[in-house]
Amino acid sequence: MLDAPLSPRFSEDFNIPRAVKIWLLTGLVMIFIQIVIGGVTRLTGSGLSITRWEIVTGSIPPMNETDWNAEFDLYRATPQYEKINQGMTLSEFKFIYFWEYFHRLWARLMFVVFVIPFGYFLVKGMFSKKLVPRLLWVVALAGLEGFFGWIMVASGLIKRPWVNAYNLTLHLCMALVIFSYLLWTAFIAINPKPTAAATVQRSDRRFGWFLLGLAFVQIAFGAMMSGAKAGLSYPTWPDMNGSYLPAVLLDSTHWQAESFIHYDANSFMPTFIQFFHRNIAYLLTGCILWFAWKHRGTSDRAFRNALWMMCGMVGIQVLLGILTIINCKGSVPVGLGVYHQAGAVLLLSAVLWVGYQMKASPPQ
Numbered sequence: 001m002l003d004a005p006l007s008p009r010f011s012e013d014f015n016i017p018r019a020v021k022i023w024l025l026t027g028l029v030m031i032f033i034q035i036v037i038g039g040v041t042r043l044t045g046s047g048l049s050i051t052r053w054e055i056v057t058g059s060i061p062p063m064n065e066t067d068w069n070a071e072f073d074l075y076r077a078t079p080q081y082e083k084i085n086q087g088m089t090l091s092e093f094k095f096i097y098f099w100e101y102f103h104r105l106w107a108r109l110m111f112v113v114f115v116i117p118f119g120y121f122l123v124k125g126m127f128s129k130k131l132v133p134r135l136l137w138v139v140a141l142a143g144l145e146g147f148f149g150w151i152m153v154a155s156g157l158i159k160r161p162w163v164n165a166y167n168l169t170l171h172l173c174m175a176l177v178i179f180s181y182l183l184w185t186a187f188i189a190i191n192p193k194p195t196a197a198a199t200v201q202r203s204d205r206r207f208g209w210f211l212l213g214l215a216f217v218q219i220a221f222g223a224m225m226s227g228a229k230a231g232l233s234y235p236t237w238p239d240m241n242g243s244y245l246p247a248v249l250l251d252s253t254h255w256q257a258e259s260f261i262h263y264d265a266n267s268f269m270p271t272f273i274q275f276f277h278r279n280i281a282y283l284l285t286g287c288i289l290w291f292a293w294k295h296r297g298t299s300d301r302a303f304r305n306a307l308w309m310m311c312g313m314v315g316i317q318v319l320l321g322i323l324t325i326i327n328c329k330g331s332v333p334v335g336l337g338v339y340h341q342a343g344a345v346l347l348l349s350a351v352l353w354v355g356y357q358m359k360a361s362p363p364q
Contacts, residue, residue, distance in 0.1 A: 046096035165227025196303035230270035231328035
């Protein structure tokens, strides 16, 4: 159904107007900013400051002291206030409220920026028939992301003083899926026929997908690092408090479902998460450098630039990761943590760009 032409004015390919391309890029930038704002919200402990999910009326912040006190009273009934922020002042509450409000407001703004031009371009027949179903998928995934966002927040309003790390990871991963899908769509719209496919083998394209999957898994572990505050357990590098493989991981009594479910009640899970986050980073870095070295002599300029971009971003990410972990002394450094999360999105984008350059063109 989705592939059926919606109008005789729709073209059969991705030769679309410049305005649509700018709109796609605007959407990507806004999603990237939203992920960054989400990182700030998480690392400042702001995510639970707004305890209600009001799609329309929630767009208006407290306008007077009475409204602020009412919001503060709701927050003071949460486990986070009782267990962590007991005695917080109204001024301090306004700070964390701002970041969660900004996070939700930016999501609403993205909806407006996406939906109104989408309707206009659709009516004007400015989409190709192949582009429309991809954009409808983006809308559907964005709605699902909002649902997951509320589940994440709700997980920290009952017993835990923080949002559930698994829900946080799911929320970030869904945002990355939306970003990646829209980015690939933008690649097709801007450069519908990449030329590097003729210079690479099918095995290279498969390896490109492997790199993408590995990068995605690594970012998921990074979200778990943040959600479980795993960085605080081993703020050293290259060792983990003096050893490569901490003894707790060798204790078979910890390898049970209970340890994974109640990740914040034992030392096993923070160790498990950080160990694998570090070692997947080593594996990913090695694979990227090997792949770039293998294709160092490529004559395709766009492919060569994509490889350089990917190598540069993985180097920056490794450096940011090390700086973040060694500065986790008592608390996660907000600035470094946010830069590291933003770098992860840019690295994923670079890996996607390399993969797109190798994409096989459909038969003519």
